[in-house]
Ligand SMILES: O=C(O)CCC(=O)C(=O)O
């Protein structure tokens with residue numbers, strides 16, 4: 001976890017861009033499951049998402065992609081994990097929405113290696129809910145830590161190992177979520 005790995009102005013720009021896309025109707029209700037078995041289930045997952053594209057030309061998204069490429073290089077040098085690209089989307093959880101406990105790597109594919117979440121909530125306050133709840137990898141009923149979705153905070157964790165959930169929030173909760181992958185870029 002880091003609160004200042006990304007420039008504050010970049011996080012603010014990404015929040016504005018997420019909001020602009022939301023107001024333009026570019027978000028869709030998120031699905032669960034791998035590509036071939038996708039389904040909508042708002043009891044499991046209540047967010048709406050807007051995927052980012054590698055060729056996106058918006059300045060903050062380009063800057064974020066550049067940062068992600070550098071970070072991917074650092075992770076590969078440090079851990080030899082063969083990351084090749086980052087798939088990512090903006091996410092917005094409306095009031096009352098959350099995401100029940102899950103692991104990000106799909107059973108059918110091990111391509112998702114490292115999960116990334118950047119929180120984009122400048123006004124988040126204690127009591128607003130929406131914390132990321134991390135559980136013990138070997139004992140998933142044991143809660144380990146709750147992370148408040150504060151502006152600019154960035155989480156990286158293993159997509160294959162770490163059970164986690166988003167607790168219901170009481171006001172809109174914005175983030176940029178992604179996965180560093182080891183397969184061929186889409
Ligand atoms: O927003 C978060 O804190 C986590 C989101 C998440 O777990 C996911 O999209 O897979």
Ligand SMILES: [Fe+2]
Nearest residue numbers: 102103104164
């Ligand atoms: Fe997740």
